[in-house]
Amino acid sequence: xxxxxxxxxxxxxxxxxxxxxxxxxxxxxxxxxxxxxxxxxxxxxxxxxxxxxxxxxxxxxxxxxxxxxxxxxxxxxxxxxxxxxxxxxxxxxxxxxxxxxxxxxxxxxxxxxxxxxxxxxxxxxxxxxxxxxxxxxxxxxxxxxxxxxxxxxxxxxxxxxxxxxxxxxxxxxxxxxxxxxxxxxxxxxxxxxxxxxxxxxxxxxxxxxxxxxxxxxxxxxxxxxxxxxxxxxxxxxxxxxxxxxxxxxxxxxxxxxxxxxxxxxxxxxxxxxxxxxxxxxxxxxxxxxxxxxxxxxxxxxxxxxxxxxxxxxxxxxxxxxxxxxxxxxxxxxxxxxxxxxxxxxxxxxxxxxxxxxxxxxxxxxxxxxxxxxxxxxxxxxxxxxxxxxxxxxxxxxxxxxxxxxxxxxxxxxxxxxxxxxxxxxxxxxxxxxxxxxxxxxxxxxxxxxxxxxxxxxxxxxxxxxxxxxxxxxxxxxxxxxx
Numbered sequence: 001x002x003x004x005x006x007x008x009x010x011x012x013x014x015x016x017x018x019x020x021x022x023x024x025x026x027x028x029x030x031x032x033x034x035x036x037x038x039x040x041x042x043x044x045x046x047x048x049x050x051x052x053x054x055x056x057x058x059x060x061x062x063x064x065x066x067x068x069x070x071x072x073x074x075x076x077x078x079x080x081x082x083x084x085x086x087x088x089x090x091x092x093x094x095x096x097x098x099x100x101x102x103x104x105x106x107x108x109x110x111x112x113x114x115x116x117x118x119x120x121x122x123x124x125x126x127x128x129x130x131x132x133x134x135x136x137x138x139x140x141x142x143x144x145x146x147x148x149x150x151x152x153x154x155x156x157x158x159x160x161x162x163x164x165x166x167x168x169x170x171x172x173x174x175x176x177x178x179x180x181x182x183x184x185x186x187x188x189x190x191x192x193x194x195x196x197x198x199x200x201x202x203x204x205x206x207x208x209x210x211x212x213x214x215x216x217x218x219x220x221x222x223x224x225x226x227x228x229x230x231x232x233x234x235x236x237x238x239x240x241x242x243x244x245x246x247x248x249x250x251x252x253x254x255x256x257x258x259x260x261x262x263x264x265x266x267x268x269x270x271x272x273x274x275x276x277x278x279x280x281x282x283x284x285x286x287x288x289x290x291x292x293x294x295x296x297x298x299x300x301x302x303x304x305x306x307x308x309x310x311x312x313x314x315x316x317x318x319x320x321x322x323x324x325x326x327x328x329x330x331x332x333x334x335x336x337x338x339x340x341x342x343x344x345x346x347x348x349x350x351x352x353x354x355x356x357x358x359x360x361x362x363x364x365x366x367x368x369x370x371x372x373x374x375x376x377x378x379x380x381x382x383x384x385x386x387x388x389x390x391x392x393x394x395x396x397x398x399x400x401x402x403x404x405x406x407x408x409x410x411x412x413x414x415x416x417x418x419x420x421x422x423x424x425x426x427x428x429x430x431x432x433x434x435x436x437x438x439x440x441x442x443x444x445x446x447x448x449x450x451x452x453x454x455x456x457x458x459x460x461x462x463x464x465x466x467x468x469x470x471x472x473x474x475x476x477x478x479x480x481x482x
Contacts, residue, residue: 002098002105008469011129013105015121020113021095025081026147028092029053032077036124036141043128053077054155055141059127061134068135068482072162072444073126075119075169076145076152076434080253080457083110085207085260087459104462114453114463116145119168122472126479134479138162145169145434146255148185148395152434157442164408165442166475167435170450171216173467174416177448178409179402179428180435181215181344182373183366185254185394188384190320190359197244197266197312201303204232204263204278206250208295211259213457214348214364215431218257219332221292223285225261226250226352230325232281232298233263233318239277243267244312247354248321254350254364255432256457261352264303266310275300317359323387324361325352333376336368336428343430345372347380361389366430368399400436400446402428408445415478449475 004013024032033053040047040057047057055077061068081091087109089097096107106112123139126132138160142151170177206225229250236243243265250261267274282298289296313321329347336342345367353360363380367373377393384391403409409426416424435446452467454460 002100007465009125009472012121012125012468012472015124016117017098019117019120020098020107023091023093023095024078024113025091026078026144029078029143033143036077039124039128045127048159050154050156052151052154053143054151056159057123057127057139057141058159059132059137059139061136062132065133065135065482069164070136070138070160070162071479071482072138072140072160072165073123074140074142074165074167074434074438075116075123076142077116077120078144078146079113079115079117080111080146080256082211082252082256082457082459084459100465103465105465106462110459111457112461112463114461115171115456116169118451118453118463118468122168122475125472126476132476135482136161137479142434146253149397149432149434149437150395152437155441157438160442163444165435165438165444165446167433167446167448168450169433170448171453171456172450173452173464173471175425175427176409176413177429177433178406178426178446179368180400180433181366181368181430182370182397182399182436183364183432184373184377184396186363186365186377186380186384186391187394188324188361188363188389188391190317190324190387190389191357192313192317192359194311194356195314196309198309199244199266199268200271201246201310202265202267202274203301203303204229204265205260205299205301206262206297207260208297209259209293211257211458212455213431214255214257214346214350215366216429216456218346218348218430219343221289222257223289223293223296224330224349225258226325226349227330228285228296228298229261229263230322232278234322234326235281236277241267241269241274241277243269245318245321246310246312248359249353251349251351253457254348254362256350257348258350259458266312271302320387320389321359323383324359324389325349328363328380328383329376334372339428342368342428344368345376346430347376366432368428368430370399397432398436398440400433400439403445406445406447409447412447412478415481416474419474419477
């Protein structure tokens with residue numbers, strides 16, 4: 001049972017509990033934005049909000065810190081909404097059901113929203129703490145980071161004076177992020193005309209995959225459910241199984257590795273033979289991806305409507321679909337030559353949907369090297385054009401280049417070593433952060449930090465309570481040390 005009063009730094013977790021009761025999926029941020037504004041009003045703090053629901057709240061320096069330069073703190077208020085297949089949770093109206101398991105805080109059946117709810121809780125605590133000592137803090141709460149960083153693009157920072165920014169959107173304690181990849185989205189549409197097919201309907205459902213963040217966890221060799229489905233369709237064609245495609249849908253977010261997919265086909269193939277082929281494929285895939293994937297379910301279900309006409313997709317359109325979903329590059333494309341273990345370039349096929357006349361695929365491309373990102377995009381556009389698709393470029397965001405000289409990084413690292421007796425790890429990440437966009441708006445020295453959160457963007461997301469408490473202590477004490 002979740003009870004913030006029994007936890008260290010209980011006020012942080014009280015705020016986390018309060019915001020967790022407010023639905024705040026990307027694109028649904030008005031209520032959480034209003035909550036932040038009302039909290040600022042109650043505390044008598046300067047604040048502003050804008051038309052897209054971004055909020056800025058400022059606390060002036062306390063006595064003795066009037067001459068210390070301001071510090072900007074920043075995080076996003078929206079969260080990725082994913083749930084277990086058996087969950088009835090409605091992210092539009094239901095609050096999260098928080099619970100505790102040992103040192104971990106989680107939400108029953110859904111994502112926790114620790115990314116980036118913990119940043120919101122940290123900032124609200126610092127803004128309202130009666131014992132706060134430190135410089136002016138300018139707390140920037142952005143919206144829709146998870147769907148394209150629209151809030152960061154829209155925000156007006158003219159009210160801010162800070163030349164130093166501490167971003168709070170990291171999921172590993174003791175790791176200071178000082179650079180991130182840039183990214184771009186491709187939305188590709190294949191138009192087709194359905195034709196009449198006959199035979200029995202079969203549903204193929206792929207589920208049980210781990211999924212995860214398409215930046216931070218793209219290098220963990222996890223399976224992509226859409227790719228598995230496309231590979232199965234190619235396998236069936238290669239085995240001369242007579243079938244026609246009715247629909248193919250998978251994934252929910254372009255920045256999350258798809259955990260499930262559903263396919264409907266129409267076929268004259270004997271059910272026992274078709275089931276045997278699907279089962280053999282499932283066994284092959286399970287062996288191939290173990291231990292990164294411990295449970296891959298690929299199930300064939302028979303539609304009992306019998307042999308009758310169905311509206312299907314032509315073989316030509318199916319081949320185009322396979323180009324979109326199977327031939328396309330996916331996963332890690334290149335690793336960094338200068339930072340050991342860092343993914344440099346990647347792509348994630350995050351969403352595939354079928355309507356009566358269109359198949360639409362959404363890809364998220366990332367790279368810390370602008371030229372590599374451009375080259376990957378060009379290669380993919382060539383394949384998509386050959387498939388007969390119309391492709392548009394969606395939201396893009398700049399990378400945040402590692403700075404050789406960073407007084408903020410040096411000061412924060414020295415204070416971490418003083419407090420914990422060891423230096424923090426200084427890294428760049430493959431995931432996207434809002435830092436690059438903010439840096440394009442304000443000349444700020446940036447470091448990003450955060451507590452231990454695992455399996456973000458999945459229903460298995462968990463945040464370490466002790467780590468979240470330690471990082472808050474560090475942040476509060478560092479500000480006081482300036």
